[in-house]
Amino acid sequence: MKQLHKQSSTNHRRDEEMPSSGQTPPYSPKSLKHPTRSLPRSLNYLLREQRLLFILVGILIGSTFFILQPSLSLLNPSSTDHPHPRSHFPVNHESVYSNGWSSMSDSYRSGGNTNGKGTGRVPANILRRRMRVVVTGGAGFVGSHLVDKLIARGDDVIVIDNFFTGRRENVMHHFGNPRFELIRHDVVEPILLEVDQIYHLACPASPVHYKYNPVKTIKTNVMGTLNMLGLAKRINAKFLLTSTSEVYGDPLEHPQKETYWGHVNPIGVRSCYDEGKRTAETLSMDYHRGAGVEVRIARIFNTYGPRMCLDDGRVVSNFVAQAIRKQPLTVYGDGKQTRSFQYVSDLVDGLVALMEGEHIGPFNLGNPGEFTMLELAQVVKETIDSSATIEFKPNTADDPHKRKPDISKAMELLNWEPKVSLREGLPRMVTDFRNRILNEDEGKGK
Numbered sequence: 001m002k003q004l005h006k007q008s009s010t011n012h013r014r015d016e017e018m019p020s021s022g023q024t025p026p027y028s029p030k031s032l033k034h035p036t037r038s039l040p041r042s043l044n045y046l047l048r049e050q051r052l053l054f055i056l057v058g059i060l061i062g063s064t065f066f067i068l069q070p071s072l073s074l075l076n077p078s079s080t081d082h083p084h085p086r087s088h089f090p091v092n093h094e095s096v097y098s099n100g101w102s103s104m105s106d107s108y109r110s111g112g113n114t115n116g117k118g119t120g121r122v123p124a125n126i127l128r129r130r131m132r133v134v135v136t137g138g139a140g141f142v143g144s145h146l147v148d149k150l151i152a153r154g155d156d157v158i159v160i161d162n163f164f165t166g167r168r169e170n171v172m173h174h175f176g177n178p179r180f181e182l183i184r185h186d187v188v189e190p191i192l193l194e195v196d197q198i199y200h201l202a203c204p205a206s207p208v209h210y211k212y213n214p215v216k217t218i219k220t221n222v223m224g225t226l227n228m229l230g231l232a233k234r235i236n237a238k239f240l241l242t243s244t245s246e247v248y249g250d251p252l253e254h255p256q257k258e259t260y261w262g263h264v265n266p267i268g269v270r271s272c273y274d275e276g277k278r279t280a281e282t283l284s285m286d287y288h289r290g291a292g293v294e295v296r297i298a299r300i301f302n303t304y305g306p307r308m309c310l311d312d313g314r315v316v317s318n319f320v321a322q323a324i325r326k327q328p329l330t331v332y333g334d335g336k337q338t339r340s341f342q343y344v345s346d347l348v349d350g351l352v353a354l355m356e357g358e359h360i361g362p363f364n365l366g367n368p369g370e371f372t373m374l375e376l377a378q379v380v381k382e383t384i385d386s387s388a389t390i391e392f393k394p395n396t397a398d399d400p401h402k403r404k405p406d407i408s409k410a411m412e413l414l415n416w417e418p419k420v421s422l423r424e425g426l427p428r429m430v431t432d433f434r435n436r437i438l439n440e441d442e443g444k445g446k
């Protein structure tokens with residue numbers, strides 16, 4: 001405008017200068033009839049036929065639309081029905097979960113969002129888009145319960161399992177669900193997937209199974225964890241390792257805090273598992289420090305619940321199965337060694353809180369309620385069969401004497417604590433065990 005004005009005033013001056021060329025311009029009556037002619041031409045154009053008014057009204061309508069548009073999208077109920085189309089490239093979702101409001105990921109800002117909500121700040125509950133999550137060992141006991149929770153909250157879940165101890169039956173209820181995939185794969189071999197989060201559980205967890213092929217157990221812990229960390233690095237996914245209270249060995253500190261470095265026999269029959277998990281923790285931390293992978297480490301204490309392997313040598317499943325089969329409950333040693341028992345839903349809540357939180361860990365996840373083996377046997381008798389008897393057998397090598405988690409770190413930083421007591425949890429696994437033992441017996445023609 002200024003330039004135009006300048007230009008027009010220059011023209012005007014040129015017009016004024018014209019007389020000096022010696023020719024007198026003819027008298028123009030028009031300029032008298034239209035005083036606005038003396039104004040710059042552009043201004044003149046704007047003022048004519050109320051054009052200025054129309055422009056101002058246009059600007060007003062436009063800005064009203066842009067101010068109201070985000071709030072209109074909130075009022076539109078269809079916004080929750082149609083989750084945002086997911087990007088196939090992982091983005092950092094921590095902010096989406098951790099605070100009430102979130103900025104949109106780059107993929108959405110740059111046009112991945114096709115429903116036009118990609119502007120401004122939008123409440124997280126509307127924005128919470130589906131995650132694509134891998135659960136290695138997802139057909140196992142803990143893994144299958146974790147899968148249930150992730151599917152229930154609306155995520156896409158890919159289970160990777162070699163079915164060494166896992167069972168298709170544990171995840172069969174998700175078959176046919178388009179948000180669920182099951183891949184038979186051994187984590188010792190690399191795999192390429194595009195996901196946002198990796199829960200790495202694949203590893204036999206009970207002594208019977210991890211001692212069955214100790215070299216394979218080490219391979220699973222070392223090469224399997226390396227492969228999954230490598231994948232996390234490549235695709236920029238969050239990675240959670242399920243480590244174990246076994247990293248504390250036969251502890252000299254009681255209860256065990258995460259700061260305790262453990263008392264582990266490196267050459268014993270359990271070391272394939274204990275040392276394997278310790279190495280997996282080391283690898284996770286080195287990938288974090290060296291490659292910037294966002295890792296989380298959970299140290300899980302004894303957990304029980306439906307879908308545990310029958311006869312896997314773990315004390316709760318042993319006692320429950322024996323009581324149902326009317327066999328004596330086997331107690332190793334004098335039965336005074338203590339353990340804490342966590343119900344599986346508490347563990348799954350803790351794993352998800354850890355993955356979604358901002359802290360790497362390690363975190364103890366367990367129930368601090370402490371029971372001797374004899375006390376546990378008593379609870380099992382009360383719950384299943386009061387006439388059950390107890391049979392004592394010599395203790396196994398390297399069996400820790402005491403195990404009880406200090407969970408104050410998880411309580412403070414993850415706002416998590418177990419809710420289900422042993423007396424509440426045990427009956428919940430009995431029905432599942434009864435059905436499976438019945439089916440097993442039917443299969444054998446009993």
Ligand SMILES: NC(=O)c1ccc[n+]([C@@H]2O[C@H](COP(=O)([O-])OP(=O)(O)OC[C@H]3O[C@@H](n4cnc5c(N)ncnc54)[C@H](O)[C@@H]3O)[C@@H](O)[C@H]2O)c1
Binds near residue numbers: 140141224244300
């Ligand atoms: N349940 C517990 O009390 C407990 C305690 C401490 C730690 N943990 C850890 O939690 C995780 C899950 O334990 P769980 O109790 O569900 O055991 P589980 O044996 O029921 O599950 C392990 C799953 O991993 C799979 N798996 C094993 N090796 C694999 C491989 N090489 N490739 C692919 N899949 C493989 C198995 O088939 C199984 O489905 C394990 O990492 C375990 O070390 C469990």
